[in-house]
Amino acid sequence: MHNHLSRTLERLDRVRRDRILPRIHTRSAGVEVEAWTVADDGEPVSARHALGLAGDPGRTAPGYRPFPLGAAWGQAWATTWFRIRGTAGQQDGPLDLVLDLGWFDHSVGGHCEGLVFTPDGTIVKGLHPRQSAIRLRGDGAVPGLLDADGAFLLYVEAAANPLLLGLPPFVVTDHGEKGAEEPFEQFRLRRAEIAAFSPEIHALACDLDVAGGLAAELSADEPRHWRLLRAIEEALDVYDEADAEAGARRARAILAPVLAAPAHASAHRITAVGHAHMDTAWLWPLRETVRKLARTVSNALALLDADPELVYTMSAAQHFSWLEEHYPELFDRVRQHVEQGRFVPVGGMWVEADGVIPTGESMVRQLTYGKRYFISRFGREPREMWLPDSFGYSGALPQLARRAGSRWFLTQKISWNDTTVFPHHTFWWEGIDGTRIFTHFPPAETYAAEVTARELRHAVTTFKDKAIASHSLLPYGYGDGGGGPTREMAERLHRFADLEGAPRVTSRSPAEFFQEAEAELRDAGSLEPVYRGELYLELHRGTLTSQTAMKQGNRRCESLLRAAEYLSAAASALRDSPYPHADLDEIWRTVLLHQFHDILPGTSIAWVHREARDTYRALEERLHDLIKQATAALRADLAVTEPGAAAVEVTDGEDGGTVLDDGLLRVVVDGGGHVVSLLDQRSGREVVPPGRRLNELQLFRDEPVRWDAWDVDRHVLRHPQVLDEVTSRKVIHDGPDAGVEVVRRTGASTITLTMWLRAGTGRFETACTVDWQERERLLKVAIPARVSARTARFETQYGYVERPLLSNTASEEAMFEAAMHRYVQVADGDYGLAIVNDTMYGADARADGDSTVVRLSLLRSARFPDPHADQGTHVFRWAVLPGADVPAAVEAAYAFNAPDIALLPPLVRLELLSGHALIDWVKQADDGSGDLIVRVYETQGGRASARMHCHEELGAEAVLWETDLLERELTGEEDLPLAVGPTRRSVSDVRLDLGPFQVATLRIAAQASPKEDIK
Known part of the structure; x- marks a missing residue:
């Protein structure tokens, strides 16, 4: 029997590919296709413009012309709108419009894509290589697509995004810049037809996919392996493509018993969440991400509507904001599913930022801008940091996450390490300050799973914490360029829900997973794993240097924002000057956007970085203007720095060298322009080692x-x-x-x-x-x-x-x-x-x-x-x-x-009593109250004590209290160390006690309310 079944899986691959999958859709009728390629600068137009509902100012009116099958469409980055007419027959059963825009059989979201509209501008769904059919009749069809006679009219916005990611992984090309002169092989419209869809044959394909995949992952020593092979063999024997429907029914009946066998009692449990990791920019510009979101989200919503058990997640407040701005009808549908708990905002950040390059205040703002957006739009606050694809993670993140109200952290990128294997998948991550956050790395080691038997087996085999944990998370759906989950992934999910030889797979929200997994870890007691310090990624080290203009623009904007917010807060507090909330918010959101983990690290196409350089220059100009406005209001308070009395003495050294000496340091630069000596005259210490050159x-x-x-x-x-x-x-x-x-x-x-x-x-x-x-x-x-x-x-x-x-x-x-x-x-x-x-x-x-x-x-x-x-x-x-x-x-x-600006007597200052701490940031409160926010931290990894002193013009009645990063008052019940305690205090009597690297956010109000208990 074993010999007889040894080639069953090979047979399965051939039959499924050649005789089953092609029968899922059967041609019913042709369609009439017209096309219009967007002219002018080639940038996209609105759907209303392309559909003739309203004209975009300055854009050429659409002119549709007949378009033959097989013809090429669109130069690199161009947009072509297809207008497709047809008439569905009267036969029973589901009916689809099937399109092939010129797909490659890989890189979903990495080349041409489409978005389907009805003539009134309603979005139907997105198109990509694994989503190429539009349901015209039957379950899942958008109501009203067909008129009484079965006729329909649809529009497809097709984006000719060039394929830049190939095999081997990269194609070095100039197509990463708009208007590249390098020739581009256009995509071709290969297929456009009405086709009958067979649910039975589709279901058989899914059954065989799961059964064959599971059999391939099981050891030949396991009886389950051979019983699956026998069932597959018998199912293939009874399937006959000449009568595919009947053959599919017979084959499914044979497979049903082996697919109904329940999982073992001790089977690993996997929470599967629909997802589409969406790079805010990468091998496409920012404007294309806006359209990718519409394609991906429309597909996800269609899947949620069709399958009530599924849950879908999306991170990055910026992405929701783009939907809200550009696709309001789609955003309204998202809001409805959020209310039902089916479409789940995760992460609580403005974008999935780089985890190491942004300054501390930038990471604070990623969390505060992201969380406030989700709270304001959906009434929900995500409790997890969701950073599956950043290139390392600062040891400050546990504290910042917890102080922003988050409980959990997720990534999977550390599985990419090139040297060592990370020891855990579920553990407590302890930051540099000692704060711990529950952390999970999905052991399937992907954020774009397809719910295959191989992925599930990998998750079970790889999971490092089996002795104390039995839960893991599986984000599934095409990612990077979007695409999201498909019907086939959902079908696998259902079949793996309770299946012998596989882990149990359940569709539910990330929060439900985290709550259960955290409780399970706490039950481990002394065995709870803890990892301390940064999560250093042993890979992608070049992102710290690539595209240096990104780093320079980010650093300058961060420094200018620090000065602008401080001076503006001072001008408001001391001279009653209006605080520029709107300007600063807009600038911050733009800076945060560009901290995305393929922009700031320098790993996007030329188009992205060209636009980013221009954006940084414009932001710097705006920030300089805000600084000038604040300093003008504060002119009387500004101090002029007097030049010091010291001066550098210059003398000739040996062999054409030069000696520089100011009494503190003595520097020798040799004739070749290298520093061969740097003497610290205060200690007598020579800094440059013998024979070396600085x-x-x-x-x-x-x-x-x-x-x-x-x-x-x-x-x-x-x-x-x-x-x-x-x-x-x-x-x-x-x-x-x-x-x-x-x-x-x-x-x-x-x-x-x-x-x-x-x-x-x-x-x-x-x-x-x-x-x-x-x-x-x-x-x-x-x-x-x-x-x-x-x-x-x-x-x-x-x-x-x-x-x-x-x-x-x-x-x-x-x-x-x-x-x-x-x-x-x-x-x-x-x-x-x-x-x-x-x-x-x-x-x-x-x-x-x-x-x-x-x-x-x-x-x-x-x-x-x-x-x-x-x-x-x-x-x-x-x-x-x-x-x-x-x-x-x-x-x-x-x-x-710091930018070169005049000095201002401090609004607040620290009188150090022990150790070292400093004031990192001063600004006005985000709620427009006029309260002052002061961010303080300990710098040495030790302990520090200080008294805070405020500018006399802030008023003797001013009161201070400690808040979280969202500027909400802390009560002492949050399991976070407090610097000043949980009570409000007069600013005239404030002592701070900070632990190692502890961050404290202090709020100062001009005066206490009558009901406040001031100590």
Whole structure:
């Protein structure tokens, strides 16, 4: 018998592909097709314009012409509208309109797509390679598609998005930019016809899919494997395509008993949630995501309407907001399903942001803007952070999530690690401050499952926490480019609900899963797994450097927003100037949008980054205007900084070198333009190790194995090419400061280093201007320090990550490139050194004998998805601070990144009693009350105490209390440490006690209400 059944699965594949699937749809009649390609600039028009219901200003009126089957349509990124007429016959049974716009058999959401409309503008559904039929008659048909005679008229908005993701994974092409001159092979309309749909044959295809998939995953030692094969063999014997309907019924009757066998009592339990991970931009521009949302959501809603058991999830408030703005009728349908608990907003963030690059306040705003949107539109607050695809996760996130009212965290990206295997799937993640959040990694290791037997088996086999947990989550539905779940996925879900040899699969909301899984983990007692610190992704390290203009634009906007909100709050509090809530909200939402995990990290097509650069420039101009308005109102309060008395003395050194000396630091720049000595005269400590050179530029061949813009592979860093060529060198002066300018060349690129000793600051600063014309090259600057350390402190949101400088273990070695924010600090004994920067996020640091070498990553030039990435001129700044501990590094980093504005006496300040803490952000409350919001955090990973003092003009009657990140008063029952306690207090008597890296949000009101108990 075994030999007889050995080729059953091969037979099944052939029969299903050639004799069953083609019989699901049987041609009934042809249709008449007309087409109109959008002219002008090629950008999309509204549906009302294309349907002739209302004209878009300045756009050419539609002109439909007959369009033959097999003809090509649309250049890259063009839109063609098809007008399709037909008449359905009077035969019984479901009837579909079947279209093929030129699908490839992969990359759902990665090439051409369509959206179907009725003549009055009602959205019917989206089209993609796995969703190509529109139900005209029968269950699931939109009422009114057919008139009394069976005639119909439909419109299809077809988007000719070029296929940029292929096999091997990438196609290096200029089609990632609008109007690329590179020839584009147009898509072709291969099929357009009315076809009868057979529910029985479709059901047989699904039965065989599940039975065959399960049999393939079960061991040949298991009886269940052979019984499934026997049933499949017998079912194939009785199926005859000559009488497919009857054959399907006979075959299903044979399969029914094996598909009715229940799962084992101890079977793993999987919660399946419909999902369509939607990249806000990636291989398409932002405007295309708006249309992708309409296609995907319309399909999801149709599936929910057809199947009452299904639940669908969608993250990113920005995506809901786009639906609300551009597709209000679709948004209304979403709202109805949200009320029913079937369409579930998840994540509570504005977008699925990058998890490491945004500053702490940006991560706060991702949560506050996202949650407030969901609360205002749906009356629901998501309780989970939902970041399946970001490229690493800061150790600050557990605290921020919990302080925003969230209980759970989800990702699956850590399964992509290239070196070590993460030890858990269900665990408590403990942040750098000690806050814990319940965390789950779906063990199927995908956010775009198809509910196949292979995925379910993988989830069970891979799940690391079987001894204490029996639940996992499965997000299913085509993702990245959208598409979402399909009818076939739903059919598999139902068949796997309770099936021998498989886990039990249930459709329910993520919150129901998290509640049950968290309770189960708590029952484990002392066995509860805890993972401490950042979730470092051992992959995609190049995203910290790719498309450096994204990082620079984000950093500048964050710094300008900090200044604009503080000055505007001061102008309002002290001079009764209107606070620009609307302007700041709009700017914040745009900054948050561009922190999406394929925009800010630099992994989108050229079109996305070109638009983002323009957007950042416009935002910076608006922020400068807001700062000018606030400073004008505060003119009388502003202070002028007097120049210091120190000055840099410049003398000639040996061999054409230059010596810079301000009495604090003594710097020697040799004739080749390298720093060979940096003496800290306060301690007598020489910083540059013997034989080493500070500010050494190193060039590397940057040829990733797989993911160009994403990865810096370890082999890249093995063979640095030191850039020694000097085109010019000169000494420069600027008031009391002095420096050396050195120009170097490599290939077609020019690099200008201007190294400054800033008099009296204890800071040696470098400005670097690069005219970058390289491709597949990585540029770093090496800063060796004679500091013997085992770890280095890399700044992250509201604290730092202490990273190993040694490579004793595989996980230590895997951190060969890691994220930093504004500083890296190293120390031995009581002597430290910090390097601060104004724009970089990637660095490596390793111990080298009795020294430490830090290398900042400046530029890359990956070929995919933007073949011209980073070409052009870039400016970087960094500074070395000998003798700096962490508090000095933090304060220097703030100053180094702050915009050049006049000083304002502080609205609030801290009087430190012990440890170190600082005020990170000051702004007005989001509710328009005029209350002041102050964000404070401890900086060293220790404990700090301070008294808060407020500007006298805030008033003696002002009161203060502590809130969560959404500025809701904390009561002390939230299981979060409080800095000032759960009672309201007069601002004249406020003491803060902060734990390690603790963040506190304080709210100050001008005066207490009569009912308030002030202590």
